[in-house]
Amino acid sequence: MGFLDQLKAKLAPAKDKVSDLAxxxxxxxxxxxxxxxxxxxxxxxxxxxxxxxxxxxxxKEAVDRLAGTDEGKDAGGGATPPSPPSPPPAS
Known part of the structure; x- marks a missing residue:
């Protein structure tokens, strides 16, 4: 088993935990x-x-990938697009 395989094996539980939290x-x-x-x-x-x-x-896309959802990709998804920035205050 190579170094990267060992690293992946050790990180798998953390990835699962992050996925669940997301x-x-x-x-x-x-x-x-x-x-x-x-x-x-x-x-x-x-x-x-x-x-x-x-x-x-x-x-937000990264969070969706971690959660294992494709909400932002399908037409009926619950993901909301980023809100437009508010205009700067008048000087």
Missing amino acids: QQHGDKIDQGLDKAAKVVDEKTKGKYSDKIQSGTGKA
Whole structure:
């Protein structure tokens, strides 16, 4: 058994645990990602909105993959698209 095979075998229980947690708390994780994205977007005054929105979407996709769901891929899925960034405050 090679080094990588041993490593995979040792990490398998952790992957299963993370998958279970992602399934149980996926909605809370998505809400937290949205909230963090909104705060960061406000702090940067909308300068990086496109990058923040892209990163948030990728993070949500990763959570869905960990949970073993394809909610964001099917038409009737329960995944919500990232909310559009709010406009920067008028100066």
